[in-house]
Structures are given as C-alpha cells and as structure tokens.
Amino acid sequence: MQIHLSEILSKEGKAVEKKIELERTSFQFHGEEFPIVEKSPVELVITNTGNQELLIKVKVSLSVAIPCGRCLKDVITEFCLDFSREADMKLSEEEREEQLDENNYIAGYQLDVDALIADEVVLQWPMKVLCKEDCQGICSVCGQDLNLKQCGCDRTVLDPRMAAFLDIFEQFKEV
Ligand SMILES: [Zn+2]
Ligand SMILES: [Zn+2]
Incomplete structure (x- = not known):
C-alpha cells in the first residue's frame, strides 16, 4: 500500500x-x-x-x-x-x-x-519462540515429538563432547 x-x-x-x-x-x-x-x-x-x-x-x-x-x-x-x-x-x-x-x-x-x-x-521479532516454556523438542535421531511420547532413542552419542566423556568412562570400567 x-x-x-x-x-x-x-x-x-x-x-x-x-x-x-x-x-x-x-x-x-x-x-x-x-x-x-x-x-x-x-x-x-x-x-x-x-x-x-x-x-x-x-x-x-x-x-x-x-x-x-x-x-x-x-x-x-x-x-x-x-x-x-x-x-x-x-x-x-x-x-x-x-x-x-x-x-x-x-x-x-x-x-x-x-x-x-x-x-x-x-x-x-522475539528472541526465542517456544510453543511452551518446557517444550521437549523433537528427537534428533527419529524425529519423534517428545512432547507426545518418548521414543527411547539414544541421543547422547550425537553430542561429541558427551561421547568423549562416555569413552573415558568406559576406559575406567576396563581398568
Ligand atoms: Zn515446541
Ligand atoms: Zn527418537
């Protein structure tokens, strides 16, 4: 206009x-x-x-x-x-x-x-838009909406920092 x-x-x-x-x-x-x-x-x-x-x-x-x-x-x-x-x-x-x-x-x-x-x-424009404060998001492995149900996927391995931490943990177990 x-x-x-x-x-x-x-x-x-x-x-x-x-x-x-x-x-x-x-x-x-x-x-x-x-x-x-x-x-x-x-x-x-x-x-x-x-x-x-x-x-x-x-x-x-x-x-x-x-x-x-x-x-x-x-x-x-x-x-x-x-x-x-x-x-x-x-x-x-x-x-x-x-x-x-x-x-x-x-x-x-x-x-x-x-x-x-x-x-x-x-x-x-808002900095952050969330459907609700405690939105659980979607599973990064299978795409399941985690607000509806848990899918049981192991998502921790996708985070390299977390994966490294788990490796160390495994080493300790073996000793
Ligand atoms: Zn949401
Ligand atoms: Zn999943």
Missing part, C-alpha cells in the same frame, strides 16, 4: 488519518518467510509538523505463525504495533536511506506502508 505524501506536505499542521489494509501476507526474517495468519486494518496518522517534516503514527495488530524453536510446531505470535517515525522530507533520498539503514519505506513522495510495518516487525 502506497500513500502519496505531497498533499500532506503542502500545508504545515495538516494531518491525514487513514485506515488501510495491509497487503503483505508474510514477513521475512533472517531469510525465512513467516505467514501472517491474522491482521487488523492499519491505522495511520500522518502529520506535517512543519519545516518539511512528517510524523507518521502507525497502529496495527498482527498474528504471525513462527515455528517453535525446539519442536518446530507453528506458534501464533502476536505483534501489537503502536509506533511512530519521523521523516525529514528535506533530505534527498540517499540521505534518508542512510538514516533509515537499509530499509527505506519512503521513495520520492510515496510512503510504502507495508515496508514501514515490516521494518518495525523486524525490530520487535
């Missing part, structure tokens, strides 16, 4: 309120794609604060399916975004790009609302 900013910029103190639908259906994070399963309309307020500067306020709630870090089951993760950004329209596009790092959501006089929201979602 693109919003044209030239009209807002034409008058100091002018504010525009908009309710729009987010167009994107997924977010990218660290090269992976995560589907949006639920979204509210985006509430947007853009104010011309004078001196060719804009204040952009955004409110939106989103639910994104992110796999559990241990068992890979999808966890519906909610993002309740309520944030604002300032944009100095006196700057050239290159200067603004430097300010905003790599993610430029304003090109010329067009505000890319989807890009702006994606930018904020990345900032708020």
Whole structure:
C-alpha cells in the first residue's frame, strides 16, 4: 500500500488519518518467510509538523505463525504495533536511506506502508519462540515429538563432547 505524501506536505499542521489494509501476507526474517495468519486494518496518522517534516503514527495488530524453536510446531505470535517515525522530507533520498539503514519505506513522495510495518516487525521479532516454556523438542535421531511420547532413542552419542566423556568412562570400567 502506497500513500502519496505531497498533499500532506503542502500545508504545515495538516494531518491525514487513514485506515488501510495491509497487503503483505508474510514477513521475512533472517531469510525465512513467516505467514501472517491474522491482521487488523492499519491505522495511520500522518502529520506535517512543519519545516518539511512528517510524523507518521502507525497502529496495527498482527498474528504471525513462527515455528517453535525446539519442536518446530507453528506458534501464533502476536505483534501489537503502536509506533511512530519521523521523516525529514528535506533530505534527498540517499540521505534518508542512510538514516533509515537499509530499509527505506519512503521513495520520492510515496510512503510504502507495508515496508514501514515490516521494518518495525523486524525490530520487535522475539528472541526465542517456544510453543511452551518446557517444550521437549523433537528427537534428533527419529524425529519423534517428545512432547507426545518418548521414543527411547539414544541421543547422547550425537553430542561429541558427551561421547568423549562416555569413552573415558568406559576406559575406567576396563581398568
Ligand atoms: Zn515446541
Ligand atoms: Zn527418537
């Protein structure tokens, strides 16, 4: 969704309120794609604060399916975004790009609302997503979901440090 900013910029103190639908259906994070399963309309307020500067306020709630870090089951993760950004329209596009790092959501006089929201979602992305605090994960040998049942696989041998420890233990037994 693109919003044209030239009209807002034409008058100091002018504010525009908009309710729009987010167009994107997924977010990218660290090269992976995560589907949006639920979204509210985006509430947007853009104010011309004078001196060719804009204040952009955004409110939106989103639910994104992110796999559990241990068992890979999808966890519906909610993002309740309520944030604002300032944009100095006196700057050239290159200067603004430097300010905003790599993610430029304003090109010329067009505000890319989807890009702006994606930018904020990345900032708020959770460090760790778990389906539950004590998720047992999946067996690294047979793939069994250990929350459902134990499979009885011997997983210790897969950890080289543990394997070395067991070797020493075996040696002791032989002596
Ligand atoms: Zn899990
Ligand atoms: Zn197993």
